[in-house]
Amino acid sequence: MTHEHDLTCQNIIENLNAYIDGELDDVLCTEIEAHIQSCPDCRIVVNTLKKTIELCKNADSETSLPAETRHRLFAKLNLEDYDKKD
């Protein structure tokens, strides 16, 4: 790929996952960033996709086992004597 050969929006979509996960080599990463700088549509897709992942992760982060469920779990496995919480 030469420097004159610009990436298309389709190329961006194909590499979106790997780009977001930081799995691309530096050259491709730089080219994608250059495209995003000059292409508002791709910029919005990248930003909203990142935000989507962040929101889904955060929406769930505080879910932990209810105390009663935990007690029943330890009891089910005959480990009541190790169920120290609450």
Place this chain on the structure above:
Amino acid sequence: MNENTETFELEALQKRDRAVFAQVLDQNSDRIYRLGLKMLGNVQDAEDILQETFIKAFNNIDQFEGRSKISTWLYRIAVNESLMLLRKRKGNTIQLDAPLETDEGDLIPRQIVDWCCLPEKELMNTETRDHIQEAVKTLSDANRAAFILRDVEGLSTQETAEALDISESAVKVRLMRARMQLREELTAFFAGKMIKETL
């Protein structure tokens, strides 16, 4: 969890040490419960998955060879339990290694709306949280499992592949589909809010 902890656990686990069973339970029950909740969508099923996962794990502890993290191994059991229950509920077959749909349409972004500028309180209130939960439920079971493990629970691609017993490239395809579908869902949701605000 560092390697030393895992090594220590492995030896004691193989001796069926109750204190170590309790330790494994303590360290992994929240994440297995969350997986069940996201996969099945209700607390009763999530509790069943939780109990079944640890009963199976402790009964078959000799099959755990310590090559992967114990959490990855537990996720694998929990995913299988979840899919079995879903299959029973829906009366159809779900296979994680089923051929991927040939329709690539769901990878093309449809809605281009920049909703990232919305205030934090709009992006993370109870209504949004409920909507996200509903959106996750609309994913196919196989895509949902990949998304939960990789993006919500933070497993690596390799760990997710191990937990789902599929290739890393299959994980990436499923993850991409899940992410793009969720982006469309959230875009529709937030775009609606932005229109209301400008009225």
